[in-house]
Amino acid sequence: MTDPIPLPRPDVASMSLNAALARRRSVREFSSQALSAEQLGALCWAAQGVTHPWGLRTAPSAGALYPLELYVATAEGAFRYLPREHALWRLTGEDLRPGICRAALGQDSIRQSAATFLFCGVTERTASKYGQRAGRYVLLEAGHAAQNLLLEAVALGLGAVPIGAFYDRQLRLLLDLRSGEAPLYLVAVGFPARS
Numbered sequence: 001m002t003d004p005i006p007l008p009r010p011d012v013a014s015m016s017l018n019a020a021l022a023r024r025r026s027v028r029e030f031s032s033q034a035l036s037a038e039q040l041g042a043l044c045w046a047a048q049g050v051t052h053p054w055g056l057r058t059a060p061s062a063g064a065l066y067p068l069e070l071y072v073a074t075a076e077g078a079f080r081y082l083p084r085e086h087a088l089w090r091l092t093g094e095d096l097r098p099g100i101c102r103a104a105l106g107q108d109s110i111r112q113s114a115a116t117f118l119f120c121g122v123t124e125r126t127a128s129k130y131g132q133r134a135g136r137y138v139l140l141e142a143g144h145a146a147q148n149l150l151l152e153a154v155a156l157g158l159g160a161v162p163i164g165a166f167y168d169r170q171l172r173l174l175l176d177l178r179s180g181e182a183p184l185y186l187v188a189v190g191f192p193a194r195s
């Protein structure tokens with residue numbers, strides 16, 4: 001029997017990756033401050049941004065087939081993120097956060113958030129190559145992308161909470177999702193409320 005081998009302590013002196021990992025905590029109460037365009041852009045990029053001329057992204061994807069679609073709802077409306085363009089496509093000028101909050105069992109973190117992100121999955125993109133394993137792969141990818149977003153929020157001095165409890169049908173209707181797009185995961189982001 002050997003003793004456990006101690007690992008070095010992570011460096012948390014600056015906002016290194018380890019600092020962001022160490023500080024990440026689910027935050028559910030936010031101030032009313034809106035995000036800047038830079039912050040919104042950085043969050044979208046962290047989740048699904050393109051980082052390679054071939055279109056490869058910040059988050060890994062089985063077969064580089066990219067089955068995820070990213071939406072964001074703010075006070076200004078609801079948008080789809082376009083990774084190649086690094087731009088937002090406006091779906092509506094309506095504030096959908098209250099509706100998303102209702103679809104998510106009234107979780108107030110969404111109503112309070114400056115931005116609520118929604119990851120959707122289009123399983124058939126991945127199924128074209130991976131058949132029945134596609135469902136599993138798409139869920140794994142949503143986890144990768146959401147974690148990127150959560151860590152970016154920490155690095156920007158923001159708070160965030162991942163949310164899996166919601167009625168799929170209500171979200172589909174609210175965002176008028178295209179056929180084959182399944183809502184998978186929400187992340188509410190904002191400036192942490194002062195305690």
Ligand SMILES: Cc1cc2nc3c(=O)[nH]c(=O)nc-3n(C[C@H](O)[C@H](O)[C@H](O)COP(=O)(O)O)c2cc1C
Binds near residue numbers: 161
């Ligand atoms: C798949 C998944 C679903 C979650 N769904 C919710 C949710 O619906 N509402 C919520 O407030 N937190 C939700 N959380 C956050 C967890 O409650 C939280 O991660 C856990 O309490 C640990 O706390 P920490 O994130 O601060 O480390 C979810 C987390 C995961 C991974």
